[in-house]
Amino acid sequence: MLSKQDIKLIKSLNQKKFRQQHGLFCVEGIKSIQEFLNSHLELHQLYATDAAFSSEYEIITATELQKISSLKSPNKALAVFKIPKNQQSASEGLILMLDDIRDPGNLGTIIRLCDWYGIKDLVCSATTVDCYNPKVVQATMGSLTRVRVSYVDLKAYLEGSNEPVFGTFMDGDTIYTQTLPQNGIVIMGNEANGISKDIEALVTKKLSIPRFGSLQATESLNVATATAIVLSEFKRADL
Template sequence: MVSKNQLKLITSLQQKKYRNANKLFFAEGVKGIQELLDSNFELEHLYSTKNDFSKVSKELKTIISDDDLKKISALATANSCLGVFKMPAEKPIVETGLILALDSIRDPGNLGTILRLCDWFGVEQIICSKETVDLFNPKVIQATMGSISRVNVNYIDLKAFLVETNLPIFGTFMNGENIYKSKLPKKGIIVLGNEANGISNEIEELIQNKVTIPRFGVAQKTESLNVATATAIVLSEFHRVS
């Protein structure tokens, strides 16, 4: 059974302010939860409709009904389990190799997909402007498929960081140099912008290398690529030469 207090706590964790206040977040589904457990995220409590996760101690798990799971779930169709985890302390920024900088990415699915792409391409560090969607948003956790444990994410004053850094700064624009013809380094920062407005003016000023994914369509009507698919192409280009 899920007590009233537990229900209240877990549903509150759908909101960033309560996640931060309680230093807790949750993940749903066997695969995502298992990934977090394997990656030494500290489990606060596990709620499951089945007697699974045999390695989790009895004190830390409760078998609940489908109805109770539905109440605590953030998904339209609840999975079979939900795990509440302790939010880890933010680690220092790792300035090796490529760093992805996100300037106000708002869609949780996009952030999750971008994290998964970074994991695939071995990008270990993402820095986010403070306006970027929260990493511990349940929809982000859902979309990362466990990559959250392998990519370091920091929320910072992006402008201040870019002013200070010695790394070359790249950004995607509609009117930059053809990315297929650009010389791309193995160390640097790649900035990606907001879904609707792209990279903000104050950040654009700090970008020395503007690159563009050329459009091949005849109609030339597609306005832009989705930011996650643009990230896929950009990371692919930065890596194909290595």
């Protein structure tokens, strides 16, 4: 049976300050939890409504699961994992950088895209949404276990790097006509404002995704959609 203290702790992990304070985050759903159990992350506690795991877990009722879940329709299990220490990104290969991405769904989708395209390092600004936000974790569908996510001062990071820096802009060169390298840093900007001015100043090559519609009235692409196109073009160059 869940204690009031357990319920209070787990519910508090919906907020970033308490995730940071306790060094814990939640994962929900049998499939996603299994992905995390098979990863390098350390399990703190696992709760399930039936015998669904080989790992040690605590049986709880569906009513108790509803009390601790952040989902409208909880999926039989909830696990609490320890947040790993901030991992340093690699200095080679293709690195994706996010400048002030605020929407949890976008970040979760971008982490899945990194996993799909073999991008091991995702570097985020301090203002980018926390990757352990429950909505982000849910959207990654386990891909968070295979992508290193770090939060850094983007300006300092770029100034200390010798890699080419690519940024996505409306007025950049069409990505479909470019010769793209295997190594480098690709920056995606904020949903509403794009890449910030101080980061734009450090971009060595501006890229754009051309519009093909006859009216060309759409202002921009969703950042996750744009990320999929950009990563696809960089990886296609490897074939």
